[in-house]
Amino acid sequence: MKLDRLLAITMTLLNQTRVSATELAARFEVSLRTIYRDMDSINLAGIPIISFPGSDGGYEILPGYRLDKQILSLEDFSSICSALRGARSATDNPDIDGLLTRIGALMPGKAKSADTYKVDLDFTPTPNDKDKLAPIHQAIRLQQLVRFDYLDNQGTETQRTVEPMGIFLKGYVWYMYGYCLARSDYRVFRISRVNKLADLPDTFIRRNYTLQDVERRFMSQANFAKVSAALRFDPAVKTRVRDEFGFDVVTENPDGTLSVNAHYSSMERAIQNILSYSSYVTVADPPELIAELRKQVENMMLHYQS
Numbered sequence: 001m002k003l004d005r006l007l008a009i010t011m012t013l014l015n016q017t018r019v020s021a022t023e024l025a026a027r028f029e030v031s032l033r034t035i036y037r038d039m040d041s042i043n044l045a046g047i048p049i050i051s052f053p054g055s056d057g058g059y060e061i062l063p064g065y066r067l068d069k070q071i072l073s074l075e076d077f078s079s080i081c082s083a084l085r086g087a088r089s090a091t092d093n094p095d096i097d098g099l100l101t102r103i104g105a106l107m108p109g110k111a112k113s114a115d116t117y118k119v120d121l122d123f124t125p126t127p128n129d130k131d132k133l134a135p136i137h138q139a140i141r142l143q144q145l146v147r148f149d150y151l152d153n154q155g156t157e158t159q160r161t162v163e164p165m166g167i168f169l170k171g172y173v174w175y176m177y178g179y180c181l182a183r184s185d186y187r188v189f190r191i192s193r194v195n196k197l198a199d200l201p202d203t204f205i206r207r208n209y210t211l212q213d214v215e216r217r218f219m220s221q222a223n224f225a226k227v228s229a230a231l232r233f234d235p236a237v238k239t240r241v242r243d244e245f246g247f248d249v250v251t252e253n254p255d256g257t258l259s260v261n262a263h264y265s266s267m268e269r270a271i272q273n274i275l276s277y278s279s280y281v282t283v284a285d286p287p288e289l290i291a292e293l294r295k296q297v298e299n300m301m302l303h304y305q306s
Helices: 002-015 021-028 032-044 074-091 095-106 111-117 127-142 211-221 235-245 267-275 287-302
Strands: 049-052 058-061 144-151 157-170 173-180 185-190 194-203 227-233 250-252 258-264 281-285
Touching: 002 021, 002 032, 002 058, 021 032, 021 058, 032 049, 074 095, 074 127, 127 144, 127 157, 127 173, 127 194, 157 185, 157 211, 185 211, 227 235, 227 267, 235 250, 235 258, 258 267, 267 287, 281 287
Parallel strands: none
Antiparallel strands: 049 058, 144 157, 144 194, 157 173, 173 185, 227 258, 227 281, 250 258
C-alpha cells in the first residue's frame, strides 16, 4: 500500500503546482508524520521535491522535472489510447490524432502488441447529436458564448445563452454543462434537446466550476429510488429483462415468469419503461402506479376509437 501511495502522491505533485502536507494527509487518510516520511522516500528515489514554509507553503516537484515514461506500462498506454480513440469517435477532433501519435512514440518496447490489450470504446453519438458536438466543443475551447433553443422535460421551449464549460457522456446520452445567463446559474443540457445552436462572437472568462461539481450537484438532487415497482415479466422478454436489470435482482418463478423489484427516478420514467414492454409485463405494486398506467392506456385507446 505504501508504494501505491507514493506513486499517487507523485502523480498529484506532477499535476498540481503546490500541495500542502495537510491536504495530502487528508486525501490519503494518513498522519502528517507519514506524509513527511513519504516525501523523504520520494526524494531518495530521485524525484526532486521542494518544500515551502508558511501559510501558503507546501510541496512541489522541481520545475522542469519530467517523470520517466517507463512509469506507465504497455497496458496503461493501451488504456489511454483506447479512451482517446473513443473521444475521437465522439468529437471528430483531429487534434486527438496527433496526440495518439505522440503517445505512441512514448510507448515502451513491444508497442506493436498493444492491440492485445485493446478495449474498443466507441462513443459515436447519434447523427442529431454529432452535428452539435463539434461546434460546442469549439466554443468551449475558445470560451465563446452559445445561443440555442432548449426543450425541457415538460415540453417547454426557451431560448438560452450559455457559457459552455464541458460535454460528457452519461447513460449513453450526451450532455453539455455551463453557466446559463438566462437562469443566472449552472445548468446541464441534454444535447439532443438543443435546437438552432449558434456560436456567438462574445467571449467569457471561465468560472471555477468543474465536471466533479456537476456530478456532486446532480447526485445530491437525484433520487433514483423515488418510485419502486414490483413487476412480473413474460418469459418471451427474459433476455431483455436480464440485460436491463441484471441477473442478481431477477427472480425466475416456477411458471417461467420473471419477478423484478424495479426502481425509477420518477413516475414518468417508470411509465415510459413499463409501457416499452407492451403486454409482456404486469405491475403488481404500487396501486398509484397501476392507476397511472390504466389512465395512460385508456388515453392511448382514445386515439384508435372509430
